[in-house]
Amino acid sequence: MKTRTLEKDETPAGGDAHLLELDGVGKHYGNISALADVTMAVDNGRVTCVLGDNGAGKSTLIKIIAGLHQHDEGTLKVMGAVRKLGSPRDALDAGIAAVYQDLAVVSLMPIWRNFFLGSEITTGFGPFRRLNVEKMKEITKKELADMGIDLRDVDQPIGQLSGGERQCVAIARAVHFGAKVLILDEPTAALGVKQSGVVLKYILQARDRGLGVIFITHNPHHAYPVGDRFLLLKRGRPLGYYEKNEVTLDEITGMMAGGAELEELAHELSSMGGHDEQEREVEAELAATKGKRART
Numbered sequence: 001m002k003t004r005t006l007e008k009d010e011t012p013a014g015g016d017a018h019l020l021e022l023d024g025v026g027k028h029y030g031n032i033s034a035l036a037d038v039t040m041a042v043d044n045g046r047v048t049c050v051l052g053d054n055g056a057g058k059s060t061l062i063k064i065i066a067g068l069h070q071h072d073e074g075t076l077k078v079m080g081a082v083r084k085l086g087s088p089r090d091a092l093d094a095g096i097a098a099v100y101q102d103l104a105v106v107s108l109m110p111i112w113r114n115f116f117l118g119s120e121i122t123t124g125f126g127p128f129r130r131l132n133v134e135k136m137k138e139i140t141k142k143e144l145a146d147m148g149i150d151l152r153d154v155d156q157p158i159g160q161l162s163g164g165e166r167q168c169v170a171i172a173r174a175v176h177f178g179a180k181v182l183i184l185d186e187p188t189a190a191l192g193v194k195q196s197g198v199v200l201k202y203i204l205q206a207r208d209r210g211l212g213v214i215f216i217t218h219n220p221h222h223a224y225p226v227g228d229r230f231l232l233l234k235r236g237r238p239l240g241y242y243e244k245n246e247v248t249l250d251e252i253t254g255m256m257a258g259g260a261e262l263e264e265l266a267h268e269l270s271s272m273g274g275h276d277e278q279e280r281e282v283e284a285e286l287a288a289t290k291g292k293r294a295r296t
Contacts, residue, residue: 017080018043019212020065020096020181026073027060034060035236036073040229042181042212047203049215049223051256052233058216060236062185065214066098067091095180099170101189107159111151112140114158115173139176147172147205164195168202175206182206183214188222200226220256224249232256 020042027035035057042048052058063069064076067085075082078094085091091098105114116136123132140154149168158166167187174182184203188196203226207213217223223230230247232239232255239255240247 018077019079020214021077021080022065022074023077024074025061025064025071025076027064027069028072033236035064035071038074038231038233038238040231040241042214044180044210044212045207046228047207047213047215047226048229048231049217049227050231050233051217051220051223051252053218053256055235056218056233057236058218058233059185061233062098062183062216065091065096065181065183067096092177095178096183097174097177097179097181098183098185099167099174099187100185101187105158105166105170108157111144111154111156111158111161111169112137115140115143115154115169115176119177143172143176144169146209147175147202149202162195162198163191164198167191167199171202171206175209175211179211181212181214183216185216186218187215188217188219196222218256220249220252224252 018041022038022040025035025038026033038057038061040048040050050058050061060069064071065085067088067090070084070086076085077083078096083090083094085094085096088098106117109117112133113136116139121132121135121139122129123135124130137154141151144151144154147168149165149172158169161169167184171182171184187199187203191199200222203213203215207226215223215227224244228244230240230242230244230252232241232252234256
């Protein structure tokens with residue numbers, strides 16, 4: 001199995017430029033290389049998954065795409081134009097929106113206030129200007145309904161919603177305010193099985209509405225069902241970049257786990273008198289990883 005790379009003249013169907021394209025992008029902090037040689041593309045109606053454990057470089061990659069930090073190497077293109085995003089406002093103006101784990105919501109405020117936080121609709125002029133509350137409630141309810149979220153009362157505090165529902169409100173907000181590229185930073189990390197499934201469903205709905213989605217996660221079991229492309233990172237370096245038909249879930253899991261690490265873990269469990277069940281699980285994963293390497 002070979003790692004896939006973007007060709008210089010590769011474009012989506014129809015000949016249009018990628019929504020977002022990174023080619024050999026890297027970032028240094030002094031003498032420390034946080035990210036190097038990252039190549040990936042984001043297109044309309046496709047989900048690009050970025051996978052890696054803690055310290056893999058996912059956060060650095062998000063910050064570059066979202067305009068928080070500038071890259072030092074390689075090129076970043078938005079709709080075919082070479083860009084160096086200088087701030088989050090530059091990224092938003094280019095149609096790139098990031099939804100972070102903490103969501104930046106005000107728990108005691110109503111759902112509609114959080115939806116329009118910082119971008120409120122007003123009516124009237126001068127000293128008679130006031131919030132157009134009914135309009136904002138109407139838009140909030142419609143946008144959430146379009147994402148498949150049926151809330152009877154958008155006046156309820158957003159803190160009363162489940163973690164998955166709050167994630168979906170943030171996604172719907174980004175879509176409403178014109179996002180073309182949606183970055184989701186570990187949206188399922190703190191959620192249970194059911195709520196994770198809810199968020200994954202809304203990721204697919206955002207994809208079906210024509211957005212290019214970047215799904216950042218450390219969980220291949222969440223990424224594989226919704227992903228179209230997969231970028232695997234380890235210690236700031238790409239392990240591989242694959243289309244879905246080029247890699248299986250087991251192969252992604254094996255590459256993220258690493259054969260050497262699994263072998264060392266199996267040995268440690270055995271020497272420490274680990275439980276037979278845990279030992280067998282690790283040994284089975286190790287055997288699967290070796291089998292994949294033999295096939296490639």
